[in-house]
Amino acid sequence: MRPSLAAAPTPPGAAATHPLPKPPAGFYSGRRKGSVTGLADSNSSAGLEAAFLANRERLLRFLLARGAGDAAEDLLQEVWLKIATGRTGPVASPVSYLFRIADTLMIDRYRSERQAERREREWGRVNDGSTPGVSDAPSVERHIIGRQHARLVSETLAGLGERPAAIFRRHRIDQVPQRQVAEEFGVSLSTVESDLRRAYAALAALKERIDEA
């Protein structure tokens, strides 16, 4: 006969053994027990959704300050969709995570607007009559610009010296947190920050030169 499993669940805590003596006070700050299904409140997307609802006004204010204007509510909705569709794992700091999503949305928006402007300019150049009939010219041109861009970026970083260039790559390309980068390079966190500031400033200046060209 098949035993009924539902009728004989393990009572929570009944078989738990703690063979070592009670830890000294302050060893760790607390423990909670629960069954597998009793922890629904620790659901990661539920935690983010709660953080979103509790910080809705702060996020909206942030988006407005970031220059979202009339689109602020729409972008807030986009933040909500990103977390509600459950494409996230557990995060350490839900509030920071939400601000970061909002900030990234704004950066993406800025970048795609600039790209559209650039495309329009290039299209205009091609259709101003100097090279009629070469319809794929913009994309070819963009490709060459892309390769030149990579070379210019490398040169710009190299111009800052070995350590700032390496720190920039480690943080931005390998996505290593700044504190960890500081540890790896054996320098202080403020040195990492100052190297990154120099790299960012040089790259922003490079970008301005390219855009004006």
Place this chain on the structure above:
Amino acid sequence: MARDRALMEEATAWAVRTGDPAFDDWDGFTAWLERDPAHAQAYDAVMAAVADAAEALPQVPEAGNDDEQAATTRRRWIGGALTLALAGLAAFGAWQMRGGSHAVETAPGEIEIIALESGGEITLAGGSRIVIERGDRLVSLERGQALFRVENDAGAPFTVRVGEDTLVDVGTVFDVARTTEGLRVAVSEGAVVLNPGVDDARVSPGQVLSLNAATRRFEIGSVALEQVGEWREGRLTFQDTSLEDVAADLSRATGTPFVVSPRAGEQRVSGSIVLDGVRRDPRTLGALLGITVRHNGTAWEIGAR
């Protein structure tokens, strides 16, 4: 258009700060932005320039972190002591010597959340055992599975030992399981490094590393972020998992013993299951995972179909 120099300097400083995962002064950042609409424009210009530059640079894949080379033969095991020395964790030895560890153990079907003094928490799955060293920056997963959410502290990295292997946390949220073959670690946020100085395999968000402790080979695959630690919510996902690991995971999570049929063979299974359903009737597993399920009098036997 040349932007005001002081403004660009401020924008650059904020860009460096917000670009780090540890940044949390969003209210301070908002206040700076609100002072002048030009602030947001300058910040956007810097962030876009840096993002463009980062994308333009050819990416150099890190050793052991190359998806195209999924199976990597790890360097020869040099020995536990040397690994730890190479990890360069000066604080590590100190914790060891101070002694005073504490074990936490869960029964199958049970979950326990341990809040850490150093910040963060460990969620221990059913049928698992963990030993926490004093100072709680070093833990040993002796059995089972746990989800770690820890504070990053470069001065005292959070270290998880699994048998002879060492995982050093470079970030914050990750899930570690002992498997029949060795260990499996999946990262949701931040990063984890396997055996620093020896393997130096870095596991990034959305990646899962499986190590075979006998052959010393590891593979890095991808995992959906929402699947990391999903067992806490009563769900298990198997991806090309051996029947032994399926049985172990099920026993741990449900508190009901599952074993592999002696004649099961070498089948591996993939699929996602909700534990409530399995608890009600283990036979539903058969259709979900494409395996056989029968009760042998003491435990549920799963086997190849």
